[in-house]
Amino acid sequence: MNTDATLRADMVLACKQLEAAGLNRGASGNISVRHHDTMLITPTAVAYDVIEPDMMAKMSLSAESESWDGPNAPSSEWRFHRDILRHRQDVRAVVHTHAPFSTILAIARKEIPAIHYMIAAFGGPNIRVADYARYGTDALSKNILNAMEGRNACLMANHGMVVAGSDLTRTLWLANELEALAHQYYHALSIGGGHILSDAQIAETAKGFETYGIRTKGEKTT
Numbered sequence: 001m002n003t004d005a006t007l008r009a010d011m012v013l014a015c016k017q018l019e020a021a022g023l024n025r026g027a028s029g030n031i032s033v034r035h036h037d038t039m040l041i042t043p044t045a046v047a048y049d050v051i052e053p054d055m056m057a058k059m060s061l062s063a064e065s066e067s068w069d070g071p072n073a074p075s076s077e078w079r080f081h082r083d084i085l086r087h088r089q090d091v092r093a094v095v096h097t098h099a100p101f102s103t104i105l106a107i108a109r110k111e112i113p114a115i116h117y118m119i120a121a122f123g124g125p126n127i128r129v130a131d132y133a134r135y136g137t138d139a140l141s142k143n144i145l146n147a148m149e150g151r152n153a154c155l156m157a158n159h160g161m162v163v164a165g166s167d168l169t170r171t172l173w174l175a176n177e178l179e180a181l182a183h184q185y186y187h188a189l190s191i192g193g194g195h196i197l198s199d200a201q202i203a204e205t206a207k208g209f210e211t212y213g214i215r216t217k218g219e220k221t222t
Helices: 004-020 078-087 100-108 117-122 138-147 168-190 199-212
Strands: 030-035 038-041 057-060 093-097 153-156 160-165
Touching: 004 030, 004 038, 004 093, 004 168, 030 078, 038 078, 057 078, 078 093, 078 138, 078 160, 093 168, 100 153, 100 160, 100 168, 117 168, 117 199, 138 153, 153 168, 160 168
Parallel strands: none
Antiparallel strands: 030 038, 030 093, 038 057, 093 160, 153 160
């Protein structure tokens, strides 16, 4: 069973894994996990190399209050984390990073089409770009929810990426896969763009994933 202490320790490990993989630097990006009717979220302005379990802020998922429990204030992006967890009962963890190639495409405002079959792991044949709004705002949260309709990830215009999954391990995997897709698409564009798989081919792949072990048990691909 995932206790409060276990989740906090897992979040610290996840922060360090993101940094080691080059998906995040310093205090940029943030992680949240669902714990009963609350969420634990990484603190604002704390570098991942010094983050500790007790620094995670705890916030209610049901209350409209902006209050938190803990010694550190939550990430400035707590709004879209809370909104994703509120609106998506299949989601138990959210990861946001400024991964290099995902951010390049976000700056160019280029969605990622079905250039590789692994895009099926995200619930459909493309990764959309959420419209721009200033970080930490309700407007950004709404834009992200719209872009993630039927998807487990999106790019955030002129900002970065956000992914959501059925647990933190799954969500970290999706973050790495999204950055791999962004890396592949960026380089494919440099030689003419590449061939795009059809919606039917992606749907076929998604069906195959049901028995391949790509999905966590109970996770939806629609």
